[in-house]
Amino acid sequence: MICRTIVPIATLILLCSVFCSAADSITCPETISTHQELTAPVPGWTPMLDDAPHSLAGITFYDGPPAEKASLVYDQITHAKSEQVATWRFAPQTDRRIWMACSYAGTAIELTKTLPPNISSCSVTYDPQQSIAGLPVIRKITCR
Numbered sequence: 001m002i003c004r005t006i007v008p009i010a011t012l013i014l015l016c017s018v019f020c021s022a023a024d025s026i027t028c029p030e031t032i033s034t035h036q037e038l039t040a041p042v043p044g045w046t047p048m049l050d051d052a053p054h055s056l057a058g059i060t061f062y063d064g065p066p067a068e069k070a071s072l073v074y075d076q077i078t079h080a081k082s083e084q085v086a087t088w089r090f091a092p093q094t095d096r097r098i099w100m101a102c103s104y105a106g107t108a109i110e111l112t113k114t115l116p117p118n119i120s121s122c123s124v125t126y127d128p129q130q131s132i133a134g135l136p137v138i139r140k141i142t143c144r
Helices: 002-027
Strands: 052-062 076-078 083-087 098-104 110-114 121-132 134-143
Touching: 052 121, 052 134
Parallel strands: none
Antiparallel strands: 052 098, 076 083, 083 121, 098 110, 121 134
């Protein structure tokens, strides 16, 4: 009797650890540091570098590599006073992967990565009462 109870519980714990860790590992760094420079001098001007870190400002999901520019629109968005949640659903594909791009305020640098193939949806929670670079602040990313 104990064995019948322990095996299903152990299986649930194992599955939760696999899926929970996958959801936790998909996030964008809150800030990045960059080194930008002019491509050509501007007569009469001296360039100055602002060494402040760049804050996360946006997230885009792509069907395939971001260089192909196949960005995906969310499937659903819910609005509440204190938050908005946008949800993307991904159809299982064997030949193409879903990519995520993190964009940052004050720079053209983006960080991109492929999502694990078992991810079927991602939700991004925004705070519409705060903004970075004109976009609502990203509170949380949850992928399953």
